[in-house]
Amino acid sequence: MADYTNDARFRELQFLAQFEQTPWVKKHYSRGGVSFESSKERQMILSLILRGMLNGPDVRYTPYGNAYVNNTHELATSMEQQNRIETARLIESLLNGQEVTLEMGHLGRLRLFELQDQLRATRLREAFGILFDGRHVERDLAVAILNSRPDEPVSLAYLDMNGLKSFNEDGDHATGDAAIKAFFHAVDKAVSGAGDAYRKGGDEVVVIMPGTPLKEAQRRMHGALASLANEAVEVKGVPRKLSSACGLLSVSTPQAKVEEAIQRADHLQKEAKEASKRPDGSRRSALKVQDADMELI
Known part of the structure; x- marks a missing residue:
């Protein structure tokens, strides 16, 4: 039997497929002392976050603007800064061993179907x-x-x-x-x-x-x-x-x-x-x- 579970594409697909059953997945990794398998999973999650497939701007529920942002240019700048800050905080929490709540956005769903197509194409x-x-x-x-x-x-x-x-x-x-x-x-x-x-x-x-x-x-x-x-x-x-x-x-x-x-x-x-x-x-x-x-x- 081929060990398909070691295929990085399958592991990513398996992880993303969870979000088709539940909207949120909680993850926690001990700071420092993680196993090889846990380390690979954490690397995968960090990659998905950085690519905007998890907890990206498309899963945001609150507006970017506030009483201090009065024009479109300021709002655009504020959006970029807030997105970077929120991503940085999420990654820092994950690396510090804190539990984080993950949510898949539209890019993640596109990636899920892309992975399914890739695996079918290899048959x-x-x-x-x-x-x-x-x-x-x-x-x-x-x-x-x-x-x-x-x-x-x-x-x-x-x-x-x-x-x-x-x-x-x-x-x-x-x-x-x-x-x-x-x-x-x-x-x-x-x-x-x-x-x-x-x-x-x-x-x-x-x-x-x-x-x-x-x-x-x-x-x-x-x-x-x-x-x-x-x-x-x-x-x-x-x-x-x-x-x-x-x-x-x-x-x-x-x-x-x-x-x-x-x-x-x-x-x-x-x-x-x-x-x-x-x-x-x-x-x-x-x-x-x-x-x-x-x-x-």
Whole structure:
């Protein structure tokens, strides 16, 4: 698993995302004796303050003028001086170990979305060029969770294709490739416009759908599995149907843990995998949604 948490862009994004949930964040760092991690965070906050993204002029609530400022030129000069003084006082308080209250302004929100776009732009595709590479799953899910709330949850699906090994063994490597590409295309098409799909392993796929209610996510994953049921790949001239097991859940709190969410989705997928078995040994697609009955397709 790539350690995305050490990426300075992600750490800044993670910090700024707090202000989408609450208007103010209080921070305090001991004067002098701070850990390496705390020191990095303090440096980041100081940088955000100096760039006007935290506690800048755009979060001011009181006017600059007073009874002693009578013309526009004096007011402009006063504004600049007050802005510098207030920034200096805030930084001095932070460096002196005092608790400070931080607020994100418009520049901070622009920076938040800029960081999200930057991270998305760095994503690579898997070998077939259909889905995103699985190395980006944890980071992208972490970003989606940071932006989640009860009315805008993140839906997370974990899929595992059935029988890839038999396609390779009964046919050849090209047959297996044809089967897995058909699987990837079915999933990618079903989630288009709602989220992104990632190749987690050889025949495992993770789907992240930000701001997507569970019912809508269920409809899309059912569509993916139904589409897959209509696909067939020839194995030595004989058509063979495709199928997959899928686990699906939603996350609605920014405090949720990425690894735990993926593990829970994988556990639901394994339940679906077990239910997908037919008496004759063949498999059909199965969808297991959190707190819902198994759906066989």
